[in-house]
Amino acid sequence: MRNSKKVTSFRHGKVVFKWCDECATLVLGDECAICGSVGRPFSVTAPGDLRPCLQADTELLKRIFYTYFGVPDFLDGVQIFLNKIPGEDRADEIVVDGRVIGVLLFDIVSDDFRLELRIDGARALADIAKKGVVEIDMPRGHLKGKNIPGTMIKRARGTFNANDPLIVLAGDFICSGIARVPSDQAKNSERAIGIRDVGRGRLRIAGKKRCWSRFVEANISYFKTLEAKAVSDVKSYLNSKKDMPVTLSFSGGKDSLACFGILEKASKKFSMIFVNTGLEFPETTEYVRRFAEKRGFELLIADANNGFWNNVDFFGPPSKDFRWCCKVCKLGPLTALIEDRFPKGTITIEGNRTFESFARARIAFVENNPFVPNQIILNPIREWRSVDVWGYIWWKNLEYNPLYENEYERIGCYLCPACLASEWKRTKMLHPKLSSQWEKYLYAWASKMNMPEEFVKYGFWRWKVLPKKMRRLAADIKISIPTVRTDCIQMKMVKGATPCVAGGFSLEGVVMIPRKRSFAKIAEMMKTIGPVRYSDEYEIAMVKTKDGTIKVFGGGQIVVTSSTPDTTDELFELAVKALLRSQLCTECGICVKNCQRKAIKLNDGPMILEERCSHCGKCTDACVIAHYYDKLVSR
Ligand code: SF4
Numbered sequence: 001m002r003n004s005k006k007v008t009s010f011r012h013g014k015v016v017f018k019w020c021d022e023c024a025t026l027v028l029g030d031e032c033a034i035c036g037s038v039g040r041p042f043s044v045t046a047p048g049d050l051r052p053c054l055q056a057d058t059e060l061l062k063r064i065f066y067t068y069f070g071v072p073d074f075l076d077g078v079q080i081f082l083n084k085i086p087g088e089d090r091a092d093e094i095v096v097d098g099r100v101i102g103v104l105l106f107d108i109v110s111d112d113f114r115l116e117l118r119i120d121g122a123r124a125l126a127d128i129a130k131k132g133v134v135e136i137d138m139p140r141g142h143l144k145g146k147n148i149p150g151t152m153i154k155r156a157r158g159t160f161n162a163n164d165p166l167i168v169l170a171g172d173f174i175c176s177g178i179a180r181v182p183s184d185q186a187k188n189s190e191r192a193i194g195i196r197d198v199g200r201g202r203l204r205i206a207g208k209k210r211c212w213s214r215f216v217e218a219n220i221s222y223f224k225t226l227e228a229k230a231v232s233d234v235k236s237y238l239n240s241k242k243d244m245p246v247t248l249s250f251s252g253g254k255d256s257l258a259c260f261g262i263l264e265k266a267s268k269k270f271s272m273i274f275v276n277t278g279l280e281f282p283e284t285t286e287y288v289r290r291f292a293e294k295r296g297f298e299l300l301i302a303d304a305n306n307g308f309w310n311n312v313d314f315f316g317p318p319s320k321d322f323r324w325c326c327k328v329c330k331l332g333p334l335t336a337l338i339e340d341r342f343p344k345g346t347i348t349i350e351g352n353r354t355f356e357s358f359a360r361a362r363i364a365f366v367e368n369n370p371f372v373p374n375q376i377i378l379n380p381i382r383e384w385r386s387v388d389v390w391g392y393i394w395w396k397n398l399e400y401n402p403l404y405e406n407e408y409e410r411i412g413c414y415l416c417p418a419c420l421a422s423e424w425k426r427t428k429m430l431h432p433k434l435s436s437q438w439e440k441y442l443y444a445w446a447s448k449m450n451m452p453e454e455f456v457k458y459g460f461w462r463w464k465v466l467p468k469k470m471r472r473l474a475a476d477i478k479i480s481i482p483t484v485r486t487d488c489i490q491m492k493m494v495k496g497a498t499p500c501v502a503g504g505f506s507l508e509g510v511v512m513i514p515r516k517r518s519f520a521k522i523a524e525m526m527k528t529i530g531p532v533r534y535s536d537e538y539e540i541a542m543v544k545t546k547d548g549t550i551k552v553f554g555g556g557q558i559v560v561t562s563s564t565p566d567t568t569d570e571l572f573e574l575a576v577k578a579l580l581r582s583q584l585c586t587e588c589g590i591c592v593k594n595c596q597r598k599a600i601k602l603n604d605g606p607m608i609l610e611e612r613c614s615h616c617g618k619c620t621d622a623c624v625i626a627h628y629y630d631k632l633v634s635r
């Protein structure tokens with residue numbers, strides 16, 4: 001499937017960047033293009049997908065530093081970068097002046113942001129903070145990690161609440177710390193303050209008027225090199241396939257925008273493809289339309305229309321680990337559009353980046369879309385960091401989606417389960433109508449599934465299998481949430497693969513699935529496994545293959561017999577997949593394109609032309625429903 005051998009592994013540990021103190025900006029290349037400085041190294045947590053802090057986030061940080069330390073103009077005019085790190089929800093290292101001064105965290109339970117102060121933040125604020133500063137007696141022994149009793153507090157600037165970040169002054173030392181109790185209880189507390197880190201010496205944040213154009217200027221040769229490499233890669237591939245039409249996948253996000261800049265230089269002619277999932281932010285659809293029009297490019301829209309709402313009752317709410325919506329609302333319409341407009345195939349430029357997720361950590365420059373056989377995908381910016389993308393966009397003066405100036409770090413569907421609780425809070429403010437429609441649905445669904453309200457309130461619905469951090473959160477707030485979300489499709493094993501009296505093995509299970517289509521459709525789908533005999537009246541369908549026999553009954557019972565436990569399991573899985581496809585088919589058409597024998601037609605789900613079908617199973621392998629077999633079925 002992968003044509004290029006060059007892959008990138010995901011990074012762990014620390015990543016080093018460089019800062020030019022003279023020009024007060026980040027240096028991405030070998031040296032600052034303004035003053036020639038090689039820059040002072042500093043490190044952030046891996047993978048280091050550093051990004052500039054845009055307007056709304058800057059305002060948010062200013063509000064937070066003002067709340068905790070009473071400094072209204074601390075970050076005025078300063079270049080701030082953010083670096084995403086693992087956390088319960090949004091967690092960003094805050095980089096100012098080439099130093100990590102703190103971590104911005106979103107707390108799901110209080111539904112608000114908080115700050116974890118780092119030592120360089122404490123050193124920068126120690127003299128100017130009007131509150132949040134506590135002076136203590138120098139304790140015996142080390143300071144780091146220590147809990148300080150209230151009796152050691154000499155004086156405090158302003159009041160504080162429990163869990164507020166604090167600057168702690170102890171003799172010559174400056175520490176970053178946290179309040180264990182509110183200031184009015186501190187004196188009598190054995191554990192009044194926790195010390196996080198210890199340092200010495202004040203820091204001065206560089207002067208004002210450090211705008212982003214300076215960042216671009218300092219890295220101009222770096223951006224030119226980045227572009228030249230990407231353009232040359234794309235050009236040489238396109239030259240090798242001159243007869244294939246070229247398309248740009250334009251999602252309305254920054255990465256596809258950078259790809260626009262590259263493709264504009266690499267190819268004279270291309271069309272832009274926008275997949276409208278029906279769940280886009282209005283800002284995104286408007287931005288995409290306006291951008292294509294302004295630039296004079298043809299915009300092809302693959303429209304999912306009401307696909308999401310037509311299917312959500314059957315699949316359940318999408319989750320981070322079960323994004324059926326991407327397959328139904330993106331892949332399906334895209335396949336149809338490509339078939340219609342580019343029947344002989346297309347080369348599509350996409351803005352996938354390895355830094356985005358573990359799943360994308362190994363993408364290659366050239367990939368074949370496994371679901372759309374006639375689409376070749378080029379990933380020219382796969383190794384770019386977010387900061388590279390933004391610098392490039394600013395250098396090329398490309399107009400970007402206004403949502404980025406509204407605290408959104410990535411642009412997707414408004415109800416995407418991958419969105420952070422902090423982003424959902426923002427969506428509720430920006431689009432109350434859209435968000436309340438989805439919340440209403442989620443609450444109704446939770447009540448049907450006997451889930452507590454917190455299941456929706458704290459965003460547990462976003463996982464099918466709860467990760468450790470969410471299990472911990474459930475324990476902290478003392479609610480009982482099943483580790484694996486139960487949806488409307490359930491499977492019960494009546495009997496595992498056990499030896500039969502008559503020889504061989506047999507296995508029995510029941511799949512409980514809301515009936516969307518007639519039993520005849522189940523029999524139809526089983527034709528992909530082998531020749532089917534079935535009775536509509538008694539709702540029984542049977543397939544005999546060289547490995548064994550499958551019987552499926554109208555109530556969802558499946559009985560399999562075969563010669564070995566392994567083949568028994570395999571046949572059972574095929575039967576469940578056929579059952580799921582027959583009932584949940586969204587008519588995306590992907591299996592039709594993947595059947596080389598042209599044995600599938602769509603008519604209220606797939607119809608199999610028996611005389612053509614070779615039972616190869618390729619359509620099942622390509623089917624988005626079968627793909628999620630283990631996620632769809634709760635055991
Ligand atoms: S891909 Fe075509 S030939 Fe193969 S099992 Fe499916 S319908 Fe039959």
Ligand code: SF4
Binds near residue numbers: 581584605622
């Ligand atoms: S059966 Fe075919 S058309 Fe239906 S969802 Fe699966 S791949 Fe799409």
